[in-house]
Amino acid sequence: MKQALPVYILSGFLGSGKTTLLQRLLDHWKAQGLRPAVVMNELGEVNLDGLLVEQSVPMAEMLGGCICCTSRGDLSTELTTLVKKESPDVVVIEATGAANPLEIVDAVTETSLYQLVELKGLITVVDAAHLLELYRSQQGSTYRLMQEQIRCASVLILNKTDRVTAEEADEISDVLRKWNAYAEILPAVRCGLEPEILLGSLGGVHLEGRDDEEAEEGITEGGESAQGTHTVHAHPTHDHVMAYTHYFKRAVNSEEFEQFVKELPRDVYRAKGIVTFSDTSSRFLFQYAYREADFMKITPQGEVPDVAVFIGEHFSSGELRTQLLQLEKRTLTRPGTVRRSL
Numbered sequence: 001m002k003q004a005l006p007v008y009i010l011s012g013f014l015g016s017g018k019t020t021l022l023q024r025l026l027d028h029w030k031a032q033g034l035r036p037a038v039v040m041n042e043l044g045e046v047n048l049d050g051l052l053v054e055q056s057v058p059m060a061e062m063l064g065g066c067i068c069c070t071s072r073g074d075l076s077t078e079l080t081t082l083v084k085k086e087s088p089d090v091v092v093i094e095a096t097g098a099a100n101p102l103e104i105v106d107a108v109t110e111t112s113l114y115q116l117v118e119l120k121g122l123i124t125v126v127d128a129a130h131l132l133e134l135y136r137s138q139q140g141s142t143y144r145l146m147q148e149q150i151r152c153a154s155v156l157i158l159n160k161t162d163r164v165t166a167e168e169a170d171e172i173s174d175v176l177r178k179w180n181a182y183a184e185i186l187p188a189v190r191c192g193l194e195p196e197i198l199l200g201s202l203g204g205v206h207l208e209g210r211d212d213e214e215a216e217e218g219i220t221e222g223g224e225s226a227q228g229t230h231t232v233h234a235h236p237t238h239d240h241v242m243a244y245t246h247y248f249k250r251a252v253n254s255e256e257f258e259q260f261v262k263e264l265p266r267d268v269y270r271a272k273g274i275v276t277f278s279d280t281s282s283r284f285l286f287q288y289a290y291r292e293a294d295f296m297k298i299t300p301q302g303e304v305p306d307v308a309v310f311i312g313e314h315f316s317s318g319e320l321r322t323q324l325l326q327l328e329k330r331t332l333t334r335p336g337t338v339r340r341s342l
């Protein structure tokens with residue numbers, strides 16, 4: 001199966017160091033012989049940050065507004081066009097510092113319904129001095145937005161530590177930990193981190209879509225793991241992930257899938273996808289929001305993968321993945337014969 005295209009979101013308040021980090025990441029990927037592409041969003045009509053990025057890097061620009069305030073479909077369309085036109089190996093979305101990252105996460109996961117893309121993580125860059133100042137005054141919409149950007153990060157870069165004392169850096173680390181108990185906190189000056197360490201800290205091997213085979217090996221024919229339990233934890237659970245994207249390799253039973261959706265953990269507050277069932281004649285688009293699920297028959301235009309995305313906070317994507325692999329495995333051993341007339 002073709003590898004899903006990794007997508008990273010860079011978030012962080014205005015001037016925190018996102019572009020500085022972006023340049024480091026681009027250099028890293030290029031040195032590896034990869035072809036990165038960028039989606040850049042600026043509040044103004046001119047993309048000044050874009051001028052800092054080498055011309056050889058394909059770029060989609062969304063100017064004159066904040067990604068999260070314009071239609072989410074716009075970002076999805078930009079991303080799709082960029083991927084089709086440039087065939088990059090990796091994509092970074094640098095959002096304006098005033099964006100609410102959750103909306104961007106939603107747009108990326110929306111895209112993964114139609115394209116083989118996968119959200120790998122949300123990196124939030126924090127300006128240590130700026131946050132400390134705001135934390136001490138504890139007010140304002142900037143403060144709330146920063147809080148939001150920190151809360152939903154998969155990894156936090158505590159940048160500009162050269163502008164605070166060691167004690168202040170500790171104080172601000174405690175604040176970050178209080179707001180986001182899951183993301184790794186990486187202190188830095190000019191985002192000078194080893195990209196390998198940063199990207200590695202996004203954890204969630206489950207997000208890499210590479211080890212499906214490996215995890216399946218742990219599941220026996222009856223859908224039980226070799227250890228006799230229903231879940232196989234090849235990797236630590238409860239990684240903080242914003243979204244888990246599952247590309248199905250085969251059809252699943254509709255009733256079992258409905259049951260699975262019904263029993264989704266509370267921390268998954270949004271899910272959507274396109275699935276082929278082994279016991280129905282049509283494909284379905286499913287939507288799930290705040291404990292309500294909806295299934296709709298669809299006939300997608302063009303080639304669309306069977307995929308499900310789950311968005312939430314601090315849920316165990318490894319657990320979901322194992323359950324879905326088990327559903328797939330069960331249809332393999334017990335293909336659907338009775339067709340439901342859905």
Ligand SMILES: Nc1nc2c(ncn2[C@@H]2O[C@H](COP(=O)(O)OP(=O)(O)OP(=O)(O)O)[C@@H](O)[C@H]2O)c(=O)[nH]1
Pocket residue numbers: 012013014015016017018019020021049096097159160161162163188189190191
């Ligand atoms: N002192 C200090 N300055 C830094 C550090 N990291 C970045 N800067 C500077 O901070 C300024 C803003 O950095 P950018 O990387 O452009 O920040 P940004 O988040 O992309 O900014 P916006 O696009 O406006 O949201 C630049 O002048 C950087 O050189 C740091 O660790 N310490």
